[in-house]
Amino acid sequence: xxxxxxxxxxxxxxxxxxxxxxxxxxxxxxxxxxxxxxxxxxxxxxxxxxxxxxxxxxxxxxxxxxxxxxxxxxxxxxxxxxxxxxxxxxxxxxxxxxxxxxxxxxxxxxxxxxxxxxxxxxxxxxxxxxxxxxxxxxxxxxxxxxxxxxxxxxxxxxxxxxxxxxxxxxxxxxxxxxxxxxxxxxxxxxxxxxxxxxxxxxxxxxxxxxxxxxxxxxxxxxxxxxxxxxxxxxxxxxxxxxxxxxxxxxxxxxxxxxxxxxxxx
Amino acid sequence: xxxxxxxxxxxxxxxxxxxxxxxxxxxxxxxxxxxxxxxxxxxxxxxxxxxxxxxxxxxxxxxxxxxxxxxxxxxxxxxxxxxxxxxxxxxxxxxxxxxxxxxxxxxxxxxxxxxxxxxxxxxxxxxxxxxxxxxxxxxxxxxxxxxxxxxxxxxxxxxxxxxxxxxxxxxxxxxxxxxxxxxxxxxxxxxxxxxxxxxxxxxxxxxxxxxxxxxxxxxxxxxxxxxxxxxxxxxxxxxxxxxxxxxxxxxxxxxxxxxxxxxx
Ligand SMILES: Nc1ncnc2c1ncn2[C@@H]1O[C@H](COP(=O)(O)OP(=O)(O)O)[C@@H](O)[C@H]1O
Ligand SMILES: [Mg+2]
Numbered sequence: 001x002x003x004x005x006x007x008x009x010x011x012x013x014x015x016x017x018x019x020x021x022x023x024x025x026x027x028x029x030x031x032x033x034x035x036x037x038x039x040x041x042x043x044x045x046x047x048x049x050x051x052x053x054x055x056x057x058x059x060x061x062x063x064x065x066x067x068x069x070x071x072x073x074x075x076x077x078x079x080x081x082x083x084x085x086x087x088x089x090x091x092x093x094x095x096x097x098x099x100x101x102x103x104x105x106x107x108x109x110x111x112x113x114x115x116x117x118x119x120x121x122x123x124x125x126x127x128x129x130x131x132x133x134x135x136x137x138x139x140x141x142x143x144x145x146x147x148x149x150x151x152x153x154x155x156x157x158x159x160x161x162x163x164x165x166x167x168x169x170x171x172x173x174x175x176x177x178x179x180x181x182x183x184x185x186x187x188x189x190x191x192x193x194x195x196x197x198x199x200x201x202x203x204x205x206x207x208x209x210x211x212x213x214x215x216x217x218x219x220x221x222x223x224x225x226x227x228x229x230x231x232x233x234x235x236x237x238x239x240x241x242x243x244x245x246x247x248x249x250x251x252x253x254x255x256x257x258x259x260x261x262x263x264x265x
Numbered sequence: 266x267x268x269x270x271x272x273x274x275x276x277x278x279x280x281x282x283x284x285x286x287x288x289x290x291x292x293x294x295x296x297x298x299x300x301x302x303x304x305x306x307x308x309x310x311x312x313x314x315x316x317x318x319x320x321x322x323x324x325x326x327x328x329x330x331x332x333x334x335x336x337x338x339x340x341x342x343x344x345x346x347x348x349x350x351x352x353x354x355x356x357x358x359x360x361x362x363x364x365x366x367x368x369x370x371x372x373x374x375x376x377x378x379x380x381x382x383x384x385x386x387x388x389x390x391x392x393x394x395x396x397x398x399x400x401x402x403x404x405x406x407x408x409x410x411x412x413x414x415x416x417x418x419x420x421x422x423x424x425x426x427x428x429x430x431x432x433x434x435x436x437x438x439x440x441x442x443x444x445x446x447x448x449x450x451x452x453x454x455x456x457x458x459x460x461x462x463x464x465x466x467x468x469x470x471x472x473x474x475x476x477x478x479x480x481x482x483x484x485x486x487x488x489x490x491x492x493x494x495x496x497x498x499x500x501x502x503x504x505x506x507x508x509x510x511x512x513x514x515x516x517x518x519x520x521x522x523x524x525x526x527x528x529x
Contacts, residue, residue, distance in 0.1 A: 019380070027374045106350055
């Protein structure tokens, strides 16, 4: 062997987190692009809703101005972020069982970068899928102003980042995929139903509407619906932004704790 | 560091780890003392559940000890984990390869995780592939490699940063005899050419015998004996036995370890 042994690594105090995150992000993104079936399956469910459920709504009065598509497509986008984001932790469990996580943790890479790089990949993937859904929505008859669509995608990005990070935090503490799936399903399905994604909660009886006000995603989807209608100054939008950002901050803090302390138990 | 007392590759005192389980604590490692000079191939020999993996994961900064201290490559395990990580290679039993990822990409990414610039990481990947006979495999997904080839890639990943200490957890478990012999030769070559200290775990006596300068027998989380394979044979094999390492091991642990791996 020709290599020289043991060069002392240069001692530095440069903040490495962004560069480390970029390396992890790149690796994860390439893995995602390789598994095209995965990408497709992630799209399948929202596509089915768009195709087979959306048209049912076109003759309904959803109690809001604008077309039913302006109510429905935002719901499908938030659903994609919710379901797509919550289950990414499964990938971490698979990688951990392969030893990939330990192999990377035994390098100088910032531990937080292993969380952030993955999360960022999920955000990119879910936003890209959302763009496709919006375009399809347009084919079905959705009409929405471009700034509104962009604002809606920003909501999707923040929400999917929050949920993906939390999902990884959870996965870091659970042992097996079935265990993880049980916990994630139990959490996500009721929250999804309670946030009025498919039909707005304005149609709900009082008790259900009241209950759903405790679910943060409701505020996100209501805000996305407003911006899709071109109402940017509505109070719903501000409230939705505040709730979504607060949720993201909370999820990220919790995820950081769970993720970087995993293995200590 | 003076010439008389070079800093050992590993200096471990009272290292312990318990796992808290609902059924009560599991004392996986109980007060381990270990000093490993630089350039040694040390074998950690013990039956399943002896605490080999737990010890290595602690020394590789992956698992915080519940007690004790250790210096790895001269760096304090608890106070300077980043310094330890920069100077070690760790190859888990699971290996740590993504089956969908290509060999080259794994090697380059590993260099990037060690914070090499992109060009340096690429160059290092090519260099390691040449040294470990992986050049023809660089563009294959790791999932399409044989067990022996996969192990070589995993070890290559552990060598990306030219580590001072290389941890190998059961490196030959599940390999066919030809691949095992090849891997032993590779491990000897790593030590000879790079001066790397190699700390490997095994439950194969023939492996400890053939490969290791020194063997620590671990059982129930404690080191129960240590010495060169020859010393262990002469010290612990009962007089009425054939005097093999197997006999010594049986006498020490009261159990029979695997004599030969299954050729699968
Ligand atoms: N994560 C864990 N939680 C609880 N017990 C564990 C865990 N990992 C290992 N153990 C226990 O610790 C002991 C030592 O395990 P390990 O270090 O894996 O042994 P070896 O590698 O020598 O087979 C065993 O009794 C094992 O069951
Ligand atoms: Mg083990």
